[in-house]
Amino acid sequence: MLQLDLRKFTEPVGIVRMFLVLLTCICFALVASAGIPNNAASYWAWCMFCWTFCCLFTLLIFILELTSLKTKVPISWDDFTMAFAMLSTLMMVTVSIIYPSFFTCSSCSREIGASVVSWLAFGLYVGEVWLLHRKPGEISGFLSTVPGLLKILETFIACMIFTSLSPEAYKRFPGTQWCVFVYSICFICSLLIILLTISRVMPACMISFEKVVIGFNGVAVALYATAVVIWPLYMFKDNPRPVECEHCPWDNLVVITFMTVINLLVYTTDVAYSVKLVFFSQQGQG
DSSP, rough: OOOGGGGGGGGHHHHHHHHHHHHHHHHHHHHOOOOEEEEEEEHHHHHHHHHHHHHHHHHHHHHHHHHHHHSSSOOOHHHHHHHHHHHHHHHHHHHHHHHHHHHHOOOOOOHHHHHHHHHHHHHHHHHHHHHHHOOOOOOOOTSSSHHHHHHHHHHHHHHHHHHHHHHHHTTHHHHHHHHHHHHHHHHHHHHHHEEEEEEETTOOOSSSSHHHHHHHHHHHHHHHHHHHHHHHHHHHHTTOOSSOOOOOOOHHHHHHHHHHHHHHHHHHHHHHHHIIIIIHHHHHOO
């Protein structure tokens, strides 16, 4: 029988989520009313997707907790909400930087308003992450640790790379096609690790989950190391920045290069921290 938990309307996390639904909806409405821009359409679509995704999933989480239906969902609920809050925080800080950088001007009142509201939403998502960390619950351990949070960051950076990719650019060379393969396979594996953690499948496995993650991280570091060298080698050789280039496709190549380096550093940090957590911490306890 469906039961309403009206305390969710007065709990800090519930209040934050209600405001987040409102703010992300306002962002979407303001940007939609301003129309589709002629330049940087992929970044505009990414911003719209982020606001829509965060709005709908925050509303869904609030409804499931309000009606107590979360107990019927066969996943680790606290792991799921923490992962979503972290992902939404990353999304909001990204769109809050990208949107005003590409689409605002001194006379663009709706665009400026959307940018301000987006920064407010980012602040509230940071608050939600903080509140969830303080909340006692059934968190399984992985997504609440540094390696778990790094996994979320790795998948998010890969999404930013995919947003900036242009088929016309990378299909010309086998080397750049290899880089896209690296981005894709590492993204899929990181996302799979997150989903398996949330779905509570890993405790039933006969192998050590932590050691599997370490092995994958080591492979990902090696793969990204090749992409860091190959991508700029093919993309920028005999390809200087055009004289008239204001948010032109050449800038996307720089973004992908920068994000590739960042994700290499994140994966390296991930494997180093995981090794320390699994091997050295266990030795200390022994």
